[in-house]
Amino acid sequence: MKIHEYQAKEILSRYEIPVTKEVLCYSVAEVQTAAGELGFPVVVKAQVLTGGRGKAGGVKLVRNADEATAAAEKILGMDIKGYTVEKVLVAQGVSFVSEIYAGITIDRNTKSAVFMVSLEGGVEIEEVAKDNPDAILKFTVDPDLGMAPFFARKIAFALFNDLKLVNQASDLFRKLYKVFIDTDASLVEINPLVVTSDGNLLALDGKMTFDDNALFRQPAILALNEPSEDEIKEIDAKEKGLTYIRLDGSIGCMVNGAGLAMATMDMIKLYGGEPANFLDIGGSSNPQKVIDAMNLILSDNGVKVVMINIFGGITRCDDVAKGLIAALEQIKIKIPIVIRLSGTNSKEGLEILRKANLPTVETMSEAAQKAISLSEDFLR
Amino acid sequence: MKIHEYQAKEILSRYEIPVTKEVLCYSVAEVQTAAGELGFPVVVKAQVLTGGRGKAGGVKLVRNADEATAAAEKILGMDIKGYTVEKVLVAQGVSFVSEIYAGITIDRNTKSAVFMVSLEGGVEIEEVAKDNPDAILKFTVDPDLGMAPFFARKIAFALFNDLKLVNQASDLFRKLYKVFIDTDASLVEINPLVVTSDGNLLALDGKMTFDDNALFRQPAILALNEPSEDEIKEIDAKEKGLTYIRLDGSIGCMVNGAGLAMATMDMIKLYGGEPANFLDIGGSSNPQKVIDAMNLILSDNGVKVVMINIFGGITRCDDVAKGLIAALEQIKIKIPIVIRLSGTNSKEGLEILRKANLPTVETMSEAAQKAISLSEDFLR
Amino acid sequence: MSILVNKNTRLLVQGITGRDGSFHTQKMIDYGTKVVGGISPGKKGQSVSGVPVFNTVADAVKETGANTSIIFVPAAYAADAILEASEAGIELVIAISEGVPTLDMVRVSPYITKRGTKLIGANCPGLISPDEAMVGILPGSIFKKGNIGLMSRSGTLTYEMVYQLTSNGLGQSTCVGIGGDPVAGLYFQELLQMFEDDPETEAIVLLGEIGGDAEERAAQYIIDHIKKPVVSFIAGQTAPAGKRMGHAGAIISSGTGTAAEKIAAFENAGVQVARQPSDIPELIKKLLKM
């Protein structure tokens, strides 16, 4: 789960991490007032749940009321990667001497949190990682020890020589780790963390994402959630036991299991088609799940054909076939369907489908090829 | 550092551990009011910083106002092992079906906290440990894991079969461990922890002692300290760099180092004498320390002779000798002194003392024997 | 032989009285797995499919001599269940539970390492040594005893693959689903080494997936340590990037994570990568000169 910059900084400042003075605004008038109160220069920053807002023109430094108005008018309502900007953060302009990157995430290989810092903060950290990987220092945090004082100091000394800054930084790093652990974050990032002209650390930006699996025990974080339209769809799907991610192709997919679903999409692509979605219906032969899944697929107008790929494991193929028939009887869809059914009792299952006049194939590649050809027929 | 039962229970209840309803009282009148409000029966319990108050008659169950008055009059002002009872706890009488012991302390060998429970609560646990050690179950707590839910449940299942009690107990045990860790305790104990007649857990008594070394970071705990007269003396001594424990003999001891101080006392005992104190003056030849130490020894009227036993290590014996002379010149004591000085530059040191007419010996056993004979002369 | 589970496996089921726990207990017993006990706090004395239920893993181990445990408890309690098994001396834990918080697994990891407990999962389908023991939610009937070792990050894709192996006469020594969570128990490296050391296994199938760099690490491990033939398939070549990996995830596995990179890493390690799952049996037969 993602949250906005302003929300991340509210959390950071609750842990006494110094952040810029700032005001969240929903209108041009609010921006004007806020800028006046904070005193120029201020920075007007689009609050959207996607990256790259800087490149998209969603961040403006303004030096007077006219510039503030112009920036607010331009940014509010702007579209950034499909997200409409509905609010902006007006933050006090800060004069600084250097920009640091500081972030924590989980490293699969060490099975631990990893603390990353770089003296090349301020730019997209992925670019630093690509162009100059040595400029990012990584410190694996022992889960039993946490961010021990010596460890935070060691990281701080990797950035600074001045003891005052080292002490500020190690204190801040310990707090940042506490934020990470307390909130079940999957990422916390301050970029840039600046050294101000008067020699203090200040977080100019903040970014946090959270472990969806842990939201059940993080009600305060969950309350911050502002899902996009697509995400609402995904969440609805999840509540029905389905994992759904929308894509841009024409072949709707219904598969049991995430790996098989991905492999199905790959197969479609391999034969020149384009999947319209990732959809994992999980186990069980419950007809309602198939109905829900089908409705989800059909809610996407780009879908021209539906390819159902089920591997019968614990749930036997004959049961799956019966479930499919029950479901399809209820929805009467108008576009073609290709069903591939394999695994335990597949013969019996295919026989049931054939009797119900549902088109079946035996292998994934056959299914993919047939779906593609049907989608092309449709387009013709 | 020790605290009273009522203070321990206040801490426990801050952690949502259920304790008896109770009122702290300083007078008979307060006891009468409290008992009336709580409703009979109530228990009147002496609040003193020592054990064995039950055997001393400091705990009374009372069933009506007259009994309450009588108990309050008897217990308030009572002397228990040298402590005067200045306050009593009036606690609601509780009807219960069983008494549990639950306690946490540090085990030197596993270098971990150990959680102890017993179904034979309610009596002095040392007696259970002596008579029926198997009745005390010990669970070593992994410091990295803490009191994990499964672990607390495992302990609870060792006591109860009923899932409701198991869940209450494991929840309580987790809280108790949190109290232990959060307060830098060296012991937390609930004895008895009862199962009430309506099937709930309730702490009837609570006991906590704290790690003196950690008090610097436990201001809230330190604020509860009520040192006895002897302890105030010990604390004053500590502030002057001295470790002092009063005993009952006639030979005052001044030694550098705890082990040597104990060995010195042993030696006195070995030759039939009685040490008046344990006194470790630590390192350094600073005359002020010797002056402070001597004043401390002389504040005990039972002291008939002073035995000084110094081993010169890093601090050379000649420096120690000069320090001793400077100190003794300032205090002019009237009882005899025996000085034993050994170690680095001992010859030079002894020579300096001899010139100053201070009686010296070369070995500990000589010193002890001489001190004993001088103390006997004195008595004669 | 086989790896991790076999006829000597004495299995406990944690969460045996739950819907999934009881259902799969029966399935595992049907397959022939020695299920010796189940755990469900407060239900001591009951039984599920004839298996005795205990209050704690420690009690169950003491009574049954169990050495392996499978976990079906809800995600919020899964980490605690793993710790309990490890503390009770269980050697191998298979965590089926889906949706375990990542930081719970971060906390579990050093503890089980210290105690020498091996973990598969969480969020995995379990594992099977055909005709020996099935410990998981795998459809036992599609497996066949043989000489192919299989490891996979995904469930149904594994079944798909096994179905094709079995259909082509290629039996399996052991098939392991390692699960797809960010922080999991055994990774490819450890399993590769076990298969390398298992005399019964003649070839290894590794089913990878986009995200992370488990496959790249496996490729390097193969170069350094593995002599047996390995073939692979990587799922998710067309999956939308960035949907599962966060900002910093991308930094950590800097330059890794895409299917193309994983395929390149394997090819560099001499591992043949199939274009589609159905190509795998053919590749193996060629490598084993069958």
Added chain:
Amino acid sequence: MSILVNKNTRLLVQGITGRDGSFHTQKMIDYGTKVVGGISPGKKGQSVSGVPVFNTVADAVKETGANTSIIFVPAAYAADAILEASEAGIELVIAISEGVPTLDMVRVSPYITKRGTKLIGANCPGLISPDEAMVGILPGSIFKKGNIGLMSRSGTLTYEMVYQLTSNGLGQSTCVGIGGDPVAGLYFQELLQMFEDDPETEAIVLLGEIGGDAEERAAQYIIDHIKKPVVSFIAGQTAPAGKRMGHAGAIISSGTGTAAEKIAAFENAGVQVARQPSDIPELIKKLLKM
């Protein structure tokens, strides 16, 4: 030979710029100990008695190849300093600091165990291998190279004992003060084994103290593992009971802790216990048939 420290010891001093740290750095250098670096955050580039100062232990290890560290930082920071040394790869840490909170040591213990770091102390005088290295606050001049291994829970009593050994012509291989804190690093057992394995050590002196059951455990260990002669003295036979041991402390070491019990345990293990420290040299001479 000797145990733990010798001419190959490359020592760091944590807290080198403090009053105690700088004073004892000079003393250790005077004795001939190879002090290769000191740590004092923010004072990188300075030097103390000619020893370069670093900001972190990791930096110091990297620059100097240090393998041992001695800690003089205030008690509140001592645990963190031990962890820092361990994390930086230091093999042996000697913590002099007095007054370290017990729970800090409880937290330190599993970490250093995991990393294979040995710890002496806290609240200890350190150790010395005469003519090789002195790492601590011991008065070097009273020691003499020889064949007696000595371990003790107390400082000045050790000096007293060593003075008598040396005066009687009995030199020492290594003398270790293990410190008197409830939770400490190496205990008697570990040191007994090291002395047993050290070809230079011919007899062992163990100076015990009332409280806890370290001596009882040592006695059992001697029965099980130690062939070299051991003699002992127990301090505190007349110390007031209950002054240092809490309620539950007494439960833990149930039936142990008093001098009489410790003496009985040693005698049962064939260890001669001296009535007074000055009897020890004579006992040793008899045992070694000198």
